[in-house]
Amino acid sequence: MTTPGPAAYQPFGVRLREAMATHGPLCAGVDPHRGLVESWGLAYDLSGLERFAMTCVEAFAGDVASVKPQSAFFEVFGARGVAVLERAVDAFTEAGTIVILDAKRGDIGSTMDAYAEAFLGKDAPSPADAVTVSPYLGYGSLRPAIDLAGHTGRGVFVLALTSNPEGPSVQHAQRDGISVARAIVEGAAADNAEAASRGEMGHVGLVVGATIGSALADLGIDLAASAAPILAPGLGAQGATPADLRAVFGAALPQVLPNASRSILAAGPDVSALRAAAREESERLAEMLAS
Numbered sequence: 001m002t003t004p005g006p007a008a009y010q011p012f013g014v015r016l017r018e019a020m021a022t023h024g025p026l027c028a029g030v031d032p033h034r035g036l037v038e039s040w041g042l043a044y045d046l047s048g049l050e051r052f053a054m055t056c057v058e059a060f061a062g063d064v065a066s067v068k069p070q071s072a073f074f075e076v077f078g079a080r081g082v083a084v085l086e087r088a089v090d091a092f093t094e095a096g097t098i099v100i101l102d103a104k105r106g107d108i109g110s111t112m113d114a115y116a117e118a119f120l121g122k123d124a125p126s127p128a129d130a131v132t133v134s135p136y137l138g139y140g141s142l143r144p145a146i147d148l149a150g151h152t153g154r155g156v157f158v159l160a161l162t163s164n165p166e167g168p169s170v171q172h173a174q175r176d177g178i179s180v181a182r183a184i185v186e187g188a189a190a191d192n193a194e195a196a197s198r199g200e201m202g203h204v205g206l207v208v209g210a211t212i213g214s215a216l217a218d219l220g221i222d223l224a225a226s227a228a229p230i231l232a233p234g235l236g237a238q239g240a241t242p243a244d245l246r247a248v249f250g251a252a253l254p255q256v257l258p259n260a261s262r263s264i265l266a267a268g269p270d271v272s273a274l275r276a277a278a279r280e281e282s283e284r285l286a287e288m289l290a291s
């Protein structure tokens with residue numbers, strides 16, 4: 001038997017907006033790095049992975065707007081690691097917490113179709129609410145995922161200006177005076193136009209690092225006009241602070257889901273301490289947004 005996607009209820013951008021209004025904008029990362037797992041006193045094996053993931057579920061589910069499990073840290077354990085990821089995704093989903101799976105998939109359209117079904121389809125084993133996708137085979141190659149997400153009430157987050165120092169070598173490159181990043185943002189804006197006309201965020205999100213400094217202004221990019229939810233990694237371990245967000249995102253700030261992983265997870269393994277770290281960060285971010 002198949003279950004209906006959340007599309008039967010509300011579009012992704014609307015659900016995300018409501019969750020951010022209720023819990024604050026923080027997207028808490030679930031990244032079982034070997035060093036973190038061991039610092040929690042767990043063995044770096046399947047049982048440690050399961051314990052780490054389920055501790056995150058206990059601490060964050062129902063308490064933050066969204067979580068972002070990093071698929072790589074589960075895939076490294078093979079199929080049984082992926083099974084742990086699926087159990088964590090299901091547990092967050094049952095608690096009503098939005099799951100953005102960081103899998104950064106991207107391929108030719110026909111293969112992208114299979115990735116889309118795997119992560120977002122109504123028959124997917126453990127569908128996420130949204131998945132990160134890579135547009136470097138061309139924005140149009142993402143069409144199967146963008147369309148399927150729209151039809152199932154789910155979302156995609158397209159890499160636009162990533163938080164790593166190597167990103168600009170590709171993303172700032174220009175053709176006909178338009179940067180790669182700007183072309184990606186304009187693609188998302190076109191796909192979100194209908195939601196934008198209703199004053200809502202769309203289902204095509206963008207990944208824009210909190211570490212990018214003045215890149216948006218330098219490249220003439222208007223993120224606010226894209227109506228895209230913006231996943232902004234880079235807080236904490238990568239050096240960005242909540243105060244940087246206003247300077248980086250300006251008018252697009254209400255669309256931003258700041259993401260922190262290691263800096264919050266370092267508060268574990270105690271569930272209350274982990275939950276408190278996420279709450280404090282979320283409150284700091286909400287205050288900054290209101291000021």
Ligand SMILES: O=c1ccn([C@@H]2O[C@H](COP(=O)(O)O)[C@@H](O)[C@H]2O)c(=O)[nH]1
Nearest residue numbers: 070162163164209233237238260261262
């Ligand atoms: O541009 C990007 C895109 C994704 N990420 C991912 O976000 C987290 C960040 O973790 P921290 O521990 O808070 O640094 C991680 O899963 C990355 O793969 C990113 O950092 N930058």
